[in-house]
Amino acid sequence: MTPSDVKATLSFSDGSPSMELPLYKGSIGPDVIDIRKLYAQTGKFTYDPGFLSTASCQSTITYIDGDKGELLYRGYPIEQLATNCDFLETCYLLLKGELPNATQKADFTKLVSNHTMVNEQMQFFLRGFRRDAHPMAVMTGLVGALSAFYHDSTDINNAQHREVAAIRLIAKMPTLVSMAYKYGIGQPYIYPKNSLSYSANFMRMMFATPCEEYEPNDVLVRAIDRIFILHADHEQNASTSTVRLCGSSGTNPFAAIAAGVACLWGPAHGGANEAALNMLEDVQKMGGVEKIGEFIKQVKDKNSNVKLMGFGHRVYKNYDPRAKLMRETCHEVLDALGMNNDPILKLAMELEKIALEDEYFVARKLYPNVDFYSGIVQRAIGIPVSLFTAIFALARTVGWIAQLNEMIGDPEYKIGRPRQLYHGSERRDVKPMSQRG
DSSP: OEEEEEEEEEOOTTSOOOEEEEEEEOSSSOOEEOOTTHHHHHSOOOOOGGGTTOOOSOOSSEEEETTTTEEEETTEEHHHHHHHOOHHHHHHHHHHSSOOOHHHHHHHHHHHHTTOOOOTTHHHHHTTSOTTSOHHHHHHHHHHHHHHHOGGGOOTTOHHHHHHHHHHHHHHHHHHHHHHHHHHHTOOOOOOOTTSOHHHHHHHHHHOBTTBOOOOOHHHHHHHHHHHHHTSOOSSOHHHHHHHHHHTTTOOHHHHHHHHHHHHTSTTTTTHHHHHHHHHHHHHHHTGGGGHHHHHHHHHOTTSOOOOTTBOOSSOSSOOHHHHHHHHHHHHHHHHHTOTTOHHHHHHHHHHHHHHHOHHHHHTTOOBOHHHHHHHHHHHHTOOGGGHHHHHHHHHHHHHHHHHHHHHTOTTOOOOOOOOOOOSOOOOOOOOGGGOO
């Protein structure tokens, strides 16, 4: 960290001694006030529900400027990465800090490809789930179970173990997601094919059957690859913070990533694209495009409890840069599949038009976010809504691993231990049963 010449002074109106707090500068972004000695010197904590004004760590991986609508992976704009690189190049960048050259990319791709299969016993583990179980329930179990099958890479303090676990997780997540999908619909599992690209291999494992040869559609493969890139990391969000907090206890990498999967499941986080598609399904049941005006009125009515899902973002106060890229991909996919007349998709496009033009939404900067478009793309490809979040988890795995590795390598890292503002009963004594009212 780079110390700032500026100092902050904390003073109290009750005459308590004031305290000088150092500031540190990042390479870009806001300065931070160092409060690590606050409790020791004042006996007080800070209060910041949701950690909206708290930097929980220092990081070199991802930078977001919500006001500018900017997202950088290791300094590279997301627009350039999504246009000029594939997902495994992006993985290499997030893990190692630099984009690979041709040789490094070939070696990394081969390494990942050689770890795509999972232990055959995982099939028997899967059979313990109900066929109609939510894929995220299955994925939480499968990822956590990896530590039981690959116990030779579970020491989070061993750099070699972390590296092996990282490759295994990146390589095996598409296999696990496709197995969860195939299990749910009763089709046989499709083994990975190492001659295919990462995203093409995933498409084949998802949609091929033993009955005939499967040829991945290049447009759809590109779309899936872009979804993976756009979701690979996103600074210290809820699931990433969960992975860091879980990993800070020294637990194995598979358990830490499983914790991230569980956190991602929430509808306010990774489940947002699923929630957006469910919203569109509900509007379609109301009457579709003809009823969209009525739906918008309900959204504007504070007493209706009707929410507009897939619009706006907690961090981006301007347009989500990922949404622009995903919008392009969305229209490419719809054109390639000839699905521009699909009722749900027509509804989505009409809702998008209204949101971009209606003063109510424009004034509140409720622009379509990446979840809105990625959900449409995945539905068009044939991915069921219930699987959307699992695919998000697949993409985000590399970001979680990079963040976890960075935390372990930070000499200042400690086990996470947030404090609280206690509002419960003061100390009291237990009365005998006969004296209790």
